[in-house]
Amino acid sequence: MAEEKKLFKVTIDNITIEVEPGTTILNAARKIGGEVAPPAMCYYSTLKGSGGKCRTCLVEVAAGSTADPRPMPKLVASCRTNVMDGMIVKNITSEKALDARKGIVEFLLINHPLDCPICDQAGECYLQDLSYEHGEEGTRYEFKRRTFEKHDIGPYIQLHMTRCILCYRCVYVADQLTQKREHGILDRGDQSEIATYIHKALENDFIGNVIDVCPVGALTDKTFRFKNRVWFLKPQDAHRDCPKCSGRVTLWNRGDEVFRVTARKDQWGEVQEFICNECRFEKKKTADWVIEGPTRISRHSVISQGHYVDTVEPRETLPAVMGGRKPKLLMDINNVSEVNRPGIDLSEIQGPAHSMDFDSENIKP
Amino acid sequence: MGRKLLLEKAQVEGIRNYDVYRREGGYRSVEKAFKEMSPDQITDEVKKSGLRGRGGAGFPAGMKWSFIAKPEGVPRHLVCNADESEPGTFKDRFLMEFIPHLLIEGLIVSSYALGSHLTYIYIRGEYSWIIDILETAIGEAKSNGWLGENILGTGFNLEIYIHRGAGAYICGEETALLESLEGKRGLPRIKPPFPAVKGVWDRPTVVNNVETLAAVVPIILMGGEEYAKIGVGKSTGTKLISACGNINKPGVYEIDMTISVEDFIYSDEYCGGIANGKKLKACIPGGSSVPILPANLLLKTAKGEKRIMNYESLSDGGFAKGSMMGSGGFIVLDEDQCVVKHTYTLARFYRHESCGQCSPCREGTGWMEKILKNIETGKGKMSDIDLLWDIQRRIEGNTICPLGDAAAWPVAAAIRHFRDEFEWHILNPEESQIRNYGLAHYADPLEPAVAAV
Amino acid sequence: MTNIFSPEKLARVKELISHYPEGKQKSAILPVLHLAQDNSGGWLSTETMDYVAELLHILPVEVYEVATFYSMYNMKPVGKYVFEVCQTGPCMINGSDEIIQYIQDTLNIKVGETSSDGLFTLKTVECLGACGYAPMMQLGKFYREHLTKEKVDAIIAECRKISAANN
Numbered sequence: 009m010a011e012e013k014k015l016f017k018v019t020i021d022n023i024t025i026e027v028e029p030g031t032t033i034l035n036a037a038r039k040i041g042g043e044v045a046p047p048a049m050c051y052y053s054t055l056k057g058s059g060g061k062c063r064t065c066l067v068e069v070a071a072g073s074t075a076d077p078r079p080m081p082k083l084v085a086s087c088r089t090n091v092m093d094g095m096i097v098k099n100i101t102s103e104k105a106l107d108a109r110k111g112i113v114e115f116l117l118i119n120h121p122l123d124c125p126i127c128d129q130a131g132e133c134y135l136q137d138l139s140y141e142h143g144e145e146g147t148r149y150e151f152k153r154r155t156f157e158k159h160d161i162g163p164y165i166q167l168h169m170t171r172c173i174l175c176y177r178c179v180y181v182a183d184q185l186t187q188k189r190e191h192g193i194l195d196r197g198d199q200s201e202i203a204t205y206i207h208k209a210l211e212n213d214f215i216g217n218v219i220d221v222c223p224v225g226a227l228t229d230k231t232f233r234f235k236n237r238v239w240f241l242k243p244q245d246a247h248r249d250c251p252k253c254s255g256r257v258t259l260w261n262r263g264d265e266v267f268r269v270t271a272r273k274d275q276w277g278e279v280q281e282f283i284c285n286e287c288r289f290e291k292k293k294t295a296d297w298v299i300e301g302p303t304r305i306s307r308h309s310v311i312s313q314g315h316y317v318d319t320v321e322p323r324e325t326l327p328a329v330m331g332g333r334k335p336k337l338l339m340d341i342n343n344v345s346e347v348n349r350p351g352i353d354l355s356e357i358q359g360p361a362h363s364m365d366f367d368s369e370n371i372k373p
Numbered sequence: 374m375g376r377k378l379l380l381e382k383a384q385v386e387g388i389r390n391y392d393v394y395r396r397e398g399g400y401r402s403v404e405k406a407f408k409e410m411s412p413d414q415i416t417d418e419v420k421k422s423g424l425r426g427r428g429g430a431g432f433p434a435g436m437k438w439s440f441i442a443k444p445e446g447v448p449r450h451l452v453c454n455a456d457e458s459e460p461g462t463f464k465d466r467f468l469m470e471f472i473p474h475l476l477i478e479g480l481i482v483s484s485y486a487l488g489s490h491l492t493y494i495y496i497r498g499e500y501s502w503i504i505d506i507l508e509t510a511i512g513e514a515k516s517n518g519w520l521g522e523n524i525l526g527t528g529f530n531l532e533i534y535i536h537r538g539a540g541a542y543i544c545g546e547e548t549a550l551l552e553s554l555e556g557k558r559g560l561p562r563i564k565p566p567f568p569a570v571k572g573v574w575d576r577p578t579v580v581n582n583v584e585t586l587a588a589v590v591p592i593i594l595m596g597g598e599e600y601a602k603i604g605v606g607k608s609t610g611t612k613l614i615s616a617c618g619n620i621n622k623p624g625v626y627e628i629d630m631t632i633s634v635e636d637f638i639y640s641d642e643y644c645g646g647i648a649n650g651k652k653l654k655a656c657i658p659g660g661s662s663v664p665i666l667p668a669n670l671l672l673k674t675a676k677g678e679k680r681i682m683n684y685e686s687l688s689d690g691g692f693a694k695g696s697m698m699g700s701g702g703f704i705v706l707d708e709d710q711c712v713v714k715h716t717y718t719l720a721r722f723y724r725h726e727s728c729g730q731c732s733p734c735r736e737g738t739g740w741m742e743k744i745l746k747n748i749e750t751g752k753g754k755m756s757d758i759d760l761l762w763d764i765q766r767r768i769e770g771n772t773i774c775p776l777g778d779a780a781a782w783p784v785a786a787a788i789r790h791f792r793d794e795f796e797w798h799i800l801n802p803e804e805s806q807i808r809n810y811g812l813a814h815y816a817d818p819l820e821p822a823v824a825a826v
Numbered sequence: 827m828t829n830i831f832s833p834e835k836l837a838r839v840k841e842l843i844s845h846y847p848e849g850k851q852k853s854a855i856l857p858v859l860h861l862a863q864d865n866s867g868g869w870l871s872t873e874t875m876d877y878v879a880e881l882l883h884i885l886p887v888e889v890y891e892v893a894t895f896y897s898m899y900n901m902k903p904v905g906k907y908v909f910e911v912c913q914t915g916p917c918m919i920n921g922s923d924e925i926i927q928y929i930q931d932t933l934n935i936k937v938g939e940t941s942s943d944g945l946f947t948l949k950t951v952e953c954l955g956a957c958g959y960a961p962m963m964q965l966g967k968f969y970r971e972h973l974t975k976e977k978v979d980a981i982i983a984e985c986r987k988i989s990a991a992n993n
Contacts, residue, residue: 196894
């Protein structure tokens with residue numbers, strides 16, 4: 009007889025949901041979606057052991073559980089902390105968490121080269137997004153940025169160690185997807201680096217996936233290097249019969265030309281199915297693939313840039329989160345516009361709106 | 374003369390050898406524990422004793438023991454943390470070097486209490502000659518029937534092995550230590566799960582400091598309640614203090630936690646006063662991680678009471694006006710010392726020892742070091758002080774393990790109490806390269822506390 | 827696999843592995859690397875580390891990761907005598923800076939360098955747990971404490987003498 013599973017109630021930023029025991033705060037927040045989900049630079053749900061390192065997903069736990077409602081003394085890494093029944097979590101409603109996150113962004117950037125103009129990751133870089141959404145303007149760092157000796161890790165993958173934020177995702181990929189890991193984190197502290205030690209090319213059928221899991225431009229596709237900016241390309245879902253992997257990929261086209269092939273990613277930027285090196289690096293002709301259609305791209309992404317009709321609208325959760333209050337930063341349009349006075353619902357106006365529609369007699373009380 | 378429980382016999386000629394140690398009453402606690410007590414009774418005695426972890430955090434040892442999970446068929450382990458690396462701390466080294474059998478004895482009793490048949494001593498790699506001393510002691514204990522199979526006919530088996538580290542302060546953090554014991558890089562684990570549930574090789578594990586485990590011996594011999602009568606409040610028993618810096622008699626001292634800081638520094642029994650007739654400027658009372666205090670706040674609490682060498686009194690006033698007992702590394706600075714430079718060396722230490730796993734510590738420790746170096750070498754700016762404050766604030770509490778806090782606190786406390794010295798450095802870039810700020814007003818009497826209404 | 831270790835050393839490796847539960851031989855990596863470093867002139871070459879990986883049945887990269895993490899392993903050749911002088915707070919306030927300067931001047935090398943005769947390497951290290959006996963350095967297995975310029979001179983002379991006697 010199947011026992012009915014007791015679900016845990018957790019409240020994150022004033023929104024309560026029920027999740028299965030064993031769910032992390034981050035995954036519970038992702039269920040709510042939108043801004044409530046903390047950013048995650050190192051956690052990767054499909055990579056065992058990942059998470060906890062970058063500290064961008066820190067949240068405040070205002071109440072541990074119904075049984076023990078004491079707040080947790082420190083901010084916790086939401087990706088590695090399981091929810092408890094009755095837990096109350098504050099993410100974007102916690103000044104403490106937002107301040108800490110600003111600090112983390114600053115720490116991640118002090119030694120980052122900020123070479124976005126020549127970085128192939130630009131436009132799909134999670135550090136760019138993170139800095140834009142959570143960082144502060146300017147830097148207070150006045151020292152020479154860290155550099156590393158260059159390592160060539162083979163014909164397919166380009167390593168830029170200066171851009172690395174040491175999320176360890178690529179190490180987990182090599183550990184969990186390939187038979188024999190050849191690269192790792194060497195040295196320690198602020199000198200830690202990704203390397204093979206023996207200047208060796210990474211060789212494995214699935215090692216190319218390190219490119220997709222890398223949140224920044226530390227590991228990029230050498231076959232795509234400097235070929236194009238991602239926002240000039242058109243992503244399309246495609247597949248082929250591949251003996252090694254599922255063969256389900258995203259093609260990045262310009263016209264008929266395939267500039268690069270990546271795995272398909274979900275709304276959190278995580279690869280759905282890892283693909284093999286052959287699909288990624290060798291199949292650069294449209295004829296190699298069966299095109300399924302345009303890839304759905306988040307409306308907020310620079311890649312969407314108005315090219316596509318089929319963009320995904322992120323769920324706007326701010327009003328719910330703020331307990332009905334309007335976010336301070338957003339302008340109250342009614343105060344500045346005669347047009348959008350309360351009582352006029354633009355969506356109910358048939359056809360194009362005219363000045364007539366805004367005459368006072370047409371406004372519902 | 375304070376009561377001695379651990380170092381009482383340290384001066385006995387040849388105490389390092391088994392025969393002398395045994396003749397002086399060694400291994401009696403094993404006999405008592407194995408013949409008269411059950412493992413749970415031992416844990417109870419340790420609980421009653423109020424013994425707090427001597428490694429730095431001060432967590433009640435008996436409670437830690439009681440948390441150990443006991444799943445069926447899964448071995449449990451005791452690991453002795455001898456990775457003593459906190460600047461200012463060298464007490465465990467003294468204990469292991471001079472009376473190694475005391476640690477072995479404590480380990481046997483504790484292993485029996487916890488059900489560990491395979492116990493490790495994780496010792497810092499640099500203490501290489503101590504490894505030989507311990508291995509000899511383990512060999513002697515084994516050949517005399519205190520280790521091995523069926524000890525004292527109880528059916529209890531135990532092996533103790535030494536695991537040599539290789540130079541990493543972070544391995545003193547218990548989960549990093551366990552990673553290192555598994556043959557990996559010493560990266561602290563994210564808790565939970567705690568070692569008591571999933572420790573080394575995913576087995577329930579207790580990690581205790583050398584001094585903590587040695588203290589189990591007197592606790593068993595005299596009983597937990599008797600032990601708890603020594604000291605005061607929640608600071609029970611005796612504590613080893615390693616005193617260093619500008620004092621006449623640096624060394625390791627055993628104190629019962631009732632003597633005042635002033636007596637400890639100035640009495641001939643302990644530090645013997647400040648060296649070369651100088652004046653006391655500042656002190657870090659519990660190892661480099663704990664807040665530094667100026668002389669006036671060190672000797673008396675903000676309330677105007679005498680500060681005592683125990684957990685409660687040293688932390689009286691919180692971080693704003695107090696410090697911590699920490700690991701008992703007592704670093705004394707005289708009037709000629711430069712707090713900026715000292716803080717810089719500590720920042721360099723923490724940058725060097727950061728494992729690099731999580732971003733605030735990896736990036737923040739290096740940043741603080743660079744700024745402090747600038748200030749120290751006369752290249753600082755006034756805004757650097759506030760920047761330093763902001764950096765340490767954003768490291769503290771936001772890291773995986775306490776190394777972030779340990780790196781942040783010394784900087785915070787130095788700025789809090791010695792801000793004028795930092796400012797002087799910045800405003801007098803040339804002069805600060807030739808002379809130090811000196812004692813300034815750091816030893817001036819505190820303003821009398823306002824009586825609570 | 828060509829053996830770098832003598833049969834006695836291999837027996838010691840076997841014994842070290844036996845300290846850990848079945849299948850957990852990776853735990854022996856730190857002690858085995860110490861053994862390997864002592865065996866090969868005080869540093870770890872790629873060949874030595876690959877050999878250790880084979881002995882412990884682990885991937886070479888696992889050895890590289892560990893060896894580069896811990897400060898006691900030298901990844902480059904070092905002199906016959908390595909002076910590891912502590913420079914952290916308690917040693918600093920007792921004059922470690924002057925000792926380091928003195929060694930640099932006397933041996934005509936900078937921190938991190940090896941003297942031209944290959945005898946001495948000078949390294950600065952962080953706290954070695956001898957704060958009450960500062961300033962200090964580690965030389966081989968032992969600590970040299972309460973250092974003064976005279977003591978440094980004596981230590982250098984002692985090393986030269988031992989080295990000459992062994993040649």
